[in-house]
Amino acid sequence: MAEVLWHLGSSSDNWNHLKETVLGRYLKGSVILVFGTLSLSICVGVSTAWLVACCEFPGRRFFEWALILPLTIPTFIAAYAYFDFLDKLTPALIWVRLNISPDAMITFGDILRYAVTILVLSFVLYPYVYLMARSAFSRQGSRYLEASRTLGHGPFSTFWRVALPLARPAIVAGASLVVMETLNDYGAVQHFGVPTFTTGIFRTWTALNDMPGALRLAAFLMLFILFIILIEKLLRSGARYHGDKTTGLAFQRYSLGKIKTFAAIFCCIIPLAFGFIIPVTRLGIWAYETLENNFDKTHFIKLTLNSVGLAVAASLAVAITALFLVYVARYFKSYMVHVSNRLAILGYSVPGAVIAMGILFVSGQINDVFDFIITGSLLTLGFAYLIRFLAVAWQSIDSGMERNCEQYNEASKSLGASAFISLFKVNIPLLWNAVLVAGLLVFIDIMKELPLTLILRPFDFETLSTRTFDLAYQSQIPESSVPALCIIIAILAPVIWLNRKMESE
C-alpha cells in the first residue's frame, strides 16, 4: 500500500492526458456507483432485516436464510446473468433519439448504464447490510423493542426512534463492506461499461501499457478509500452507546395484517428473485444448453481443481497466519504488536486491483535485486490473498479468542505454561470452531475473487472465475455459465452453514 501511495506524485508519460480526459470520469463514475449501490443496499438490507427479525408473516423463517443467498453470486457473474438487460432497453433509447435528441439519448444511455449496474450490484451486495442489521435487530428484540412497545409505541415509531439508531453501528459496518466490494468490482463495471477507478487501472495498464499511470490511478483510489474509511470511523465513533445486551427471552414479533403481510412477502421476494433466483435460473438454462453442445469435461475438471485447491490452500494459510497474529497480540498484550496487527488487516479495505499493482511493483523489485523471479507465481498470488483477506479471518478468530480464551490464557500463564504450550493445548482446541469459520469465510471470498487473480495468476493458469471472465469478455456469455454456476455451487454450502451458525449463536 505504501508502494502504491508513493506513486501519488510520480511522473507518467500519459498522466496529463489521463488527468484531462478520464480522471474526472473515473471519479464521477466511482462516486455515483458507490452512492447508488450503497443507498439501495441499505434500503433493501435494512428493510428485509427488520421484517424477518421483528415481524411475523408466512415464510419468514424461509426468508431469514434465503435472503443471504445472493451472497453466493460474485458481482461479475450477476452482471453476466443480466448481460442482455441493457439491450432490452434499446427501443427506449431509440425513442429518445427520435423524439428528443441524440444528445439526450447519450445522457439517457449513461443513466440507464449506471442504473442497471447499481441495481445488479445492490441485489447481490445487500446481504452484507442484511446480515449485520438482522443480527442487530435480533439482539435488540427482547430488550429495547419490548420496552418501546410497553411505552405505547407501534412498529413504525419503534423502528425509526429506537431500532434504527441502535443498529446504526452494525449498518455502517455492513455498508462499508458494500462500498469496498463496489470499489473492488471489475467484472460487472467492465461489462456494463461504467468508468471507475478499477476499470481505469486495468485500461491504463493493459491498453495503454502505462504501469506508472496505472499505479498513480491506484494511488488516487487509495486516497478515495482512506476518505471513506475516515467517514466510516466518524460515523461509528459517533455512537455513544452499547446496545448489545440481550435477555435471552423469546421476542413476540409484530403480527402483520393481510395487506402488510402481502407487502412484507413482496419486499423479501424481490431482492431474492433479482439477486439469486433469476441469475441462477438463467445460468442454469445456459449451462444445460452448453453441456449438451460443446463441453470440455477434462478442462473443466482441471479448472475446478485449480480453483478449489487454490482457495483451500490459501484459506488455510490465511487462517493459520491470522491465528498466529491474534494469539501473539492477545497473549503478549504488546502495543506494538496490536498496532502492527491493525495495519496488517487494512488490506481488506483496499481493492484487489490496487493490491495487485503494489505486489507487482514490489515483486518486480525483488526480481531485480535478488535475481529470483517470483512475479506471476502461485506464491505471489497466495501472498496477495493473504493481504486482501487476512482481516476476514482475523476478525473471526479475534472475537473467538476474546470470548473463549482470554481468562484461560491468564490461568495457563499462572500455572507456568509457555506461550507455545498455551497455544497448542488451550487456544487451538477452544478456537477450533472460530478457525473453521475464518477459513470458510476466506474460502468463499477467494472463490469469488476476480481482479487479483486476473492480474497475478501464473501464465496459463486458469481458475473458474478467470475462465468465466475470459469467456464473457469474448462475448461467450452462455458458455461462461458452467464455471460461473460451479462457483456458486461451491460457495452455497459454506454460506448456508455459516448462516445457520450465526443464527444459533
Add this chain to the structure above:
Amino acid sequence: MNNLLELSEVTKSYDTGLPPAVDQVSFSCLEGQILAVIGSSGSGKTTLLRIIAGLEMPDLGRVTLKGETMNSQNECVPPESRDCSLVFQDYALFPNMTVQQNVAYGKASKNNSELIDRLFDLTKIGDLKNRYPHQISGGEQQRVALVRALATQPSLLLLDEPLSHLDPELRNNVRCELLNIFRVTNTTALFVSHDTEDALTMADQVVVMQNGKAVQIGSPIDVYSNPSNSYAAMLFGKTNLLPRELIPCAPYSFLDEDSGKELVSIRPHQWMVPTSKGNGNMPSFTGAIRSVNPKGAYQEIVMETETTLLTIHFPRVFSAAIGDPLTVVFNKDS
C-alpha cells in the same frame, strides 16, 4: 375498590414435552393495591408478568384489565395498546437517548410535563436529565426506568425484579422510595421478585408461584406465618417443618404432599429457653447443640433431638457451645 386486573386460568407452555411455565393461574388485583408475585427461579413469575404486559400470548385463560379482556384465544390487545407500563429487570433504558429523552419517550408522556417534573423531584434525578444511561449509576438507572414508566400514567405498573440489581444497602432505601412514590402517585403496582423481603415490606397482597402454579395467595404476614406448603414456608427463609403431633398448639398447619403428613412451620425465632415460671402446655424439646453460627445481631444454633434437627435463633448474649445440652420451648407469641 374495584378489580383492576383479573387473571383467570392463565396457562402458557413453551415446549410440549415440558410442564407449563404458567399453569392455570388465577388471581386479581384491586385498584391502588401493591401485589407481589414471588417464587424461586423458573417458577414462572416473569412469564406471568410478560403475559400481563402483552409480551407473551397465553395458550389458555383470560387476562382482564379494567374490565376489558386483554388476552383470550380469539383476541389479543398488543402491548402498545394496553394501559400498563413495565419496568424491566435490567431497566432497558434506550442507550441512544438521554435521561430526559428516555422519560419523555412514552406515547402518553407527551402531555405530562408537569407530572414528569414532579417525578424528577420525587426521585431526585432532575440533575441527570442530560446524561446518557451509561453515565449514571445502577440505582439512578432504576429510578429513571421507574419515572419513564410512571410518566405514561398507566393504570397498572408492572415491575420485573425491580431491586435485584441493587446492593443490599441501596435496596432498603429504594424500597422506601418506591412505596412513597406509589403512595403519592396513587399507583396500582404488580411486581415480581425472588426476594421475599421485597414482598414483606412493600406488598399488600402476595402470590406465591411454584412450578408455574399459584400455590398461595394472601397478605404477606399471612403467607409468612401460615404457609400453604413446605415450598412457601421455605421461600421466606429458614424454618423448622415439624409433624403436627409434636406441636399440637401451633395455630396453623398444612398437609405435606410428599410425606402425606400434617406439618407446622416454626421459624427459628419462635423458640425460647424455658422460663422459671414454667411455660404452660407449650411443647419442649431437649437435645445437644450441633453447631453455633454467629449471624451478627443473633446466633444460629442447630440442635439435635432424638427425632429431629431444630434451627434456633437466639440473641448473641446467650451462651452456647457445641455439645452443650439445650432445652427449648415453642414461643407461641413470638
